[in-house]
Amino acid sequence: GCRFVSDNGTEVDVDFAADGSEVFDLWRLRGYGLSLPEPLDVTDQEMRSAVQSLQPLLNEVRPGWFGVAN
DSSP states (O other), X not given: OXXXXXXXXXXXXXXXXXXXXEEEEHHHHHHHHHHSSSOOOOOHHHHHHHHHHTTTTEEEEETTEEEEOO
């Protein structure tokens, strides 16, 4: 995986699928929310609903893991 940290402390953490594409899970998404200057802590169900609302921009590439659609 790879973790990026901005100057203000915001963290973006991704992993890589077998094809090299970037993917993330709800744990990584939670870390991002908690690292924001005004931390955002939501439930797994709220995060899953938010990610699902972004389809077809995001795909669930394997159970619980999401990536940007091609």
